[in-house]
Amino acid sequence: MTFKNMLPLFAALLMVSCQQEQAEQAEKQKPNILFILADDLGYHDLSCMGSDYYETPNIDRIANEGMVFTNGYATCQVCSPSRASLMSGKFPARHGITDWIGAKTGEAWREAGRFNKLLPPENKDHLEHEYTTLPEAMKEAGYTTFFAGKWHLGGEGSYPEDHGFDINQGGFEQGGPYTGGYYSPFNNPKMEDHEDEVGMSLSMKLAKETAKFITDNKDTTFFAYLSFYAVHSPIQTSKEKWSKYRQKAEEAGIAETGFKMAHFLPIRQEQDNPVYAGLVETMDDAVGHVLQTLDELGLDDNTIVIFTSDNGGVSAGDAFATSNLPLRGGKGYQYEGGILEPYFIKTPFLDNAGKTSDAPVTGTDFYPTLLELIGAELKPEEHADGVSLVPLLTGGTIEERPLIWHYPHYGNQGGEPSSIIRRGEWKLIHYYEDGREELYNLEEDLEENHDVAAENSELAGRLSEQLFAYLDEVGALYPKKDPMYDPAKEQEYLDRVRNVRMPALEKQRMEFLSRDFDPGNQWWGSDVGN
Template identity: 55%
Template sequence: RHGITDWTGAKTGLKWKRNDKVLPSVNANHLPHDDYTLAEAMKDGGYKTFFAGKWHLGSKGSYPDDHGFEINKGGHHRGSPPGGFFSPYKNPVLEDGPVGESLPIRLAQETNKFIEANKDKQFLAYLSFYSVHGPIQTSPDLWAKYQKKATDRGLAKSRFKFDRTLPVRQVQDHPVYGGMMESMDTAVGLVLDKLEELGLADNTIVVFTGDNGSVSSGDAYSTSCLPLRGGKGRQWEGGTRVPYYIRVPGVTKPGSVVSTPASGIDFYPTLLDLIGLPIKEGKQVDGVSLAPVLSGNAIVKRDLFWHYPHYGNQGGEPSGVINTGSWKLIHYYEDGRDELYDITQDIGEQNDMATSKPEVVSTLRAKLNKWLKDTAAKIPQPDKRFNAEKKKGQLQSMKTKKLQSLERGHAGVLAPGWKPNKNWWSSVTTKD
């Protein structure tokens, strides 16, 4: 409803010049100021509010401190850290640290300073890591650690296979990506340790999740999401199914797992419910509170929807999705085709049942169409400039030259003596 259906700043309409069948729909370039955010609700409820890390929801005038966060460390218009993951950061709202300082560690330290300063107050500390995101960078010692681990396990002869639009990584043996993951894990540990140190662990709700699946295709092709199909930016489960950990003292049981489908739209009502703050009158909320589920109870069964009228850098295709918890329908805006999967039996989305289950397709398409209409979703329109023969050649190049190049390049990252700081796996700061 806020109009952001792709990363802010993405090209849309006739500005899109990549020879595709449809024109990506208009995309809002910032979070609307009349959207009443979680931070604003908690601030108005007496909480101190803090943001650190990746924002990517608008330029100056629509930064975190324009949407309810009293303190902002590092959140601006870019989705990638402009200076990479080591200081100097080249970030307009984060002071540089000593040369070579780790960005995730620094963000955790800034978060800890805020927590310590507000340990006797109610607070919201929103730590939004830039990790793991391009550019793919790590330290020489962490590269060496994960290069040895991959080598000791035995190196794969091949790492990629082609799926629809791009090669997709099948093996998790990227030592630079492994190093990035460890740095973020260490940073998370610093914050959890601070809560323990200050005696706050038993009355602080902790949530850990991701905004999308890992990059298995496109950008740096850095990891695999198997057994899920696809990854970040794609319409399959690898793009949308992410970890969601929540610890609510006195409510959740350590190690418990809940299979109830949930979505990012549920964070807002769930957290307000858990801390006893009401939903603002007149505020339209699409999600539901998961508080009953966390207590071992159930919520009303519902369908979940996605709408992505764009082309992703990672191979994603313009599509709408409905997930009922058992059936998942993907409707493609390019040509109107559908895919249908029973994700209770086929989590890897390999068996398309659209042809054999036309009645299910019809029912789910009707639900999806209604939701798209109710939310005034923008549907992409055909691009008259599209050249089918040229596209055929582009795909063939991806299947051959690109795939072969990736195999050579990623094998090189694991070669003894490779220098992670020399060319950062040929990685540069991405345009988003």
């Protein structure tokens, strides 16, 4: 074959090469994604969300450079259900994980010694494998996927790597940092400890693993999911950060009391816990490390960054760590303090930095939103309870739709078995103990102090019908009356909580604020070698 005859072949090969290069370039131009999920962080637990006690400049940066959704919700008031919703795009009543995985249900609930009226229904113990999860959808779109931190969506066979993540650092069945605490060694079976990590916080460890993944994959398109164990109990911090926040609380004036009794448990009224404040700032430091990595690699302008929390701040139960006021309640509660969250989406290629949206949005919306942002085909059969928020991110609107919560459990924090529907400014709560329903206008009464169901009975009835039409359609399970319920025993329990536990909490609060407080274990391992 002469050179002249070979020219068409060379031209064809050159064209194929150019087309392949263009395709690779187009693939690389798709935005990277960094999804940051805090655990148990309340709506007002960030300085950018109104706290004058906690300091969070790095998370504030995400809010300032992105869009803040002021009516952003978790899909449940406790962790596992809302985490399953983030992965699946489905409300808890649909995917069947309605309480934290491992919680007692049915007659086993009596073992909690709470003497309640109802027995909670069955709760699924893992995320279903037949779902196409968000990370699996990202893999289909050509993304390398990474998970770091808390999983709590099932045990062996239902870990992050079983649901679409290429790499898993630290995710297994436990819902808190129970194996090693917040300072090294972490003793996490899904994460390797290193000698140079002595005194390192768990939050920074997860951040460094995330930063390493981003660095290793800077030339690919990646989906990094950083799911902090913080700020879940047990709350721990360094002496330096405790001292900073103890002094800050003292300078602001320490209230004589910090708790008041709610229905089942005392509930915290003050943001003045220096141990918790240090834990919050330590998580913020870790966020800063990852953001700095994006900056140094020149990836900031092409990386979507999301920040949110899985449920409200813990004002009762667990570590009784924070106050969500003026919001009512906290983690585990049916009120706004249990479900309203920091909810930020940074899209550097869209002109929305520093803007806000007051449209009610929720955790199931991230799945379709991210698919649309990367130009992938939506999967409405998967993210059945979510809608894309791209219209809001680009200055438009979305159609009003009902948001549904289903928590037929008592839990550990003092909330009541209930289901909720929010539509527009109206929020209706149905209680399973006695069938009563409360109605709140959240635009006028975000604190939920004024139940207006009686004067809006027709509206309340329509919302209730819509709520149960959805619950019945998806096969939601409901609690049942406990035939062994004894009101006298329940009252004895509540009296002990009021007369014994609440004074103990007040004592602990003042110990944390004492100038000579020392946990007696080298500050949970943060002060080893000093």
